[in-house]
Amino acid sequence: RTTSIGWKPVSGAASYTVELDCSHCCESGKWCSELGRPWKVVRGIPAVRSPGYKFEFTGAQPGRWRVWAVDNEGREGEKSPWRTFRYSKLELGWLKVDADVFVDEHEQSFGYLLC
Numbered sequence: 001r002t003t004s005i006g007w008k009p010v011s012g013a014a015s016y017t018v019e020l021d022c023s024h025c026c027e028s029g030k031w032c033s034e035l036g037r038p039w040k041v042v043r044g045i046p047a048v049r050s051p052g053y054k055f056e057f058t059g060a061q062p063g064r065w066r067v068w069a070v071d072n073e074g075r076e077g078e079k080s081p082w083r084t085f086r087y088s089k090l091e092l093g094w095l096k097v098d099a100d101v102f103v104d105e106h107e108q109s110f111g112y113l114l115c
Contacts, residue, residue, distance in 0.1 A: 001056065001058070001087060002054055002055075002056060003054065003055055003057045003063075003085070004053070004054045005018070005052055005054075005055075005065055005083070006050060006051065006052035006053075007051055007052070007067050007080065009047065009048070009049060009050075009051055010047075010077060012069070012071055013047040013051075013069035013070065013071065013077070014047055014070060014071050014072045015043070015044050015046060015047055015069075015070045016045040016046075016047060016051055016053075016067050016068065016069055016070065017041065017042065017043045017044075017045070017067065017068055017070060018041070018045060018053050018065055018066070018067045019033070019038050019040070019041050019042075019065065019066050019067075019079075020038070020039050020040040020041075020042070020055060020057075020063065020065050021033045021038060021039050021063065021064045021065065021082070022039040022057075022061060022062075022063050023061050023062040023063070023064075024061040024062075025039055025059075025061060026039070031064070040055070043070075047069070051067075057087070060086070060087055061086075062084060062085070062086045063084070063085050063086065064082045064083060064084040064085065065082070065083050065085075066080045066081065066082050066083065067079070067080050068080065
């Protein structure tokens with residue numbers, strides 16, 4: 001599933017780093033970062049007016065992400081709190097459509113990805 005995340009820009013940021021984490025991917029019942037090995041770290045995301053990042057997330061396990069700004073001298077800012085999300089299967093039988101539901105547990109918002 002193509003997953004898009006976004007955040008508010010930080011004044012003075014030259015770029016951003018995003019850490020993506022996955023529950024049950026490295027060991028059952030644990031986040032990969034709890035084992036000292038983040039699932040994925042993406043550096044050098046451009047500092048634009050509406051910063052964000054798209055990535056592929058497979059499976060029904062929970063995921064989470066956090067972001068921090070990096071200035072022109074490479075100094076890292078404070079990391080944001082973790083934002084947790086999950087996908088669930090939703091059957092819209094009356095429409096004869098299967099859809100994946102993305103739930104941002106922080107914002108309590110969701111979106112549909114039609115399969």
